[in-house]
Structures are given as C-alpha cells and as structure tokens.
Amino acid sequence: MVNARRKAVESLYKGLCTVKVWREVEDPVTHATTHKGIPLFTDQKCKLSFEKQTSTTPTGGPALIAQTTKLFIAPELDIPTGSKIIVTQYGKTAEYARSGKPAVYMDHQELMLEAFERYA
Structure with a gap:
C-alpha cells in the first residue's frame, strides 16, 4: 500500500535537483583547506510548487505580491538548512x-525554499 502511494506521489515529480553543502576541503597537493560547495545528492527526482499570495497594505497602497516555493522530494533525504538546492524543472x-x-x-517530504543568496 505504501509503495503504491509513494509511486503515485513520485509520478507527479517533474524535476531533478542537486543539493550542495558548504564544506571544508583539503587540497591533496598543497594541503591547504578551503571551503567549497560539495554535492550531497545529485539528480534527485522532485517537484517544485509555487503559490502566489497577495495582500493589500493598511494604507491603501499597492498590493504586495509574495511567492511561496515548496519542494516535494523523497522522505529519506536529510537536507541541511542553508544547503544550495539547484532544481531543473520544465527546462x-x-x-x-x-x-x-x-x-x-510517509511517502514524501515538503521543504519551504527561498531564493539562494549564499551558504548559511
């Protein structure tokens, strides 16, 4: 039963994502330590969902429009806060x-996303 439900949810996934984390990396030649974005997961099936919300200001000014972005992905993936998530969906x-x-x-997880500016 769970497998059928998970397959149904995953049939809606139209994107692929790569998750990168900011980690210390030692150069094998110079032994200098630097920070780099290291892939944690690559080519994971996923789905982005967008919701636009509008609200008016109390002063009667122009309506403010905000967009909420949600990622649907496999429940077993542990994606740390502040990770860079690169999603390709619909080209x-x-x-x-x-x-x-x-x-x-049981069959997916939902992550709220924001536009990537820098690693946390």
Whole structure:
C-alpha cells in the first residue's frame, strides 16, 4: 500500500535537483583547506510548487505580491538548512536554499525554499 502511494506521489515529480553543502576541503597537493560547495545528492527526482499570495497594505497602497516555493522530494533525504538546492524543472534551472524544518510524511517530504543568496 505504501509503495503504491509513494509511486503515485513520485509520478507527479517533474524535476531533478542537486543539493550542495558548504564544506571544508583539503587540497591533496598543497594541503591547504578551503571551503567549497560539495554535492550531497545529485539528480534527485522532485517537484517544485509555487503559490502566489497577495495582500493589500493598511494604507491603501499597492498590493504586495509574495511567492511561496515548496519542494516535494523523497522522505529519506536529510537536507541541511542553508544547503544550495539547484532544481531543473520544465527546462528551467533555479537555485534555492532550504529554510525551516521539513514536513516529513510517509511517502514524501515538503521543504519551504527561498531564493539562494549564499551558504548559511
């Protein structure tokens, strides 16, 4: 039963994502330590969902429009806060960062994303 439900959810996934984390890396030749974005997961099936929210200001000014971005992905993946998440869906690629705690369900998890600016 669980496998059928998970397959149904994953059949909606139209994107692929790569998750990168900021880690110390030692150069094998110079032994100097630097920081780099290291892939944690690559080519993971996923789905981006967008929701636009509008609100008016109390002063009667122009409406403010905000967009919420949510990532649906496999529940067993542990994606640290502040990771860079590169998603390609419908031929477009965008970079995001995970914000907040994921909502983990039996057959998927939902992560709220924000536009990537820098590693945390």
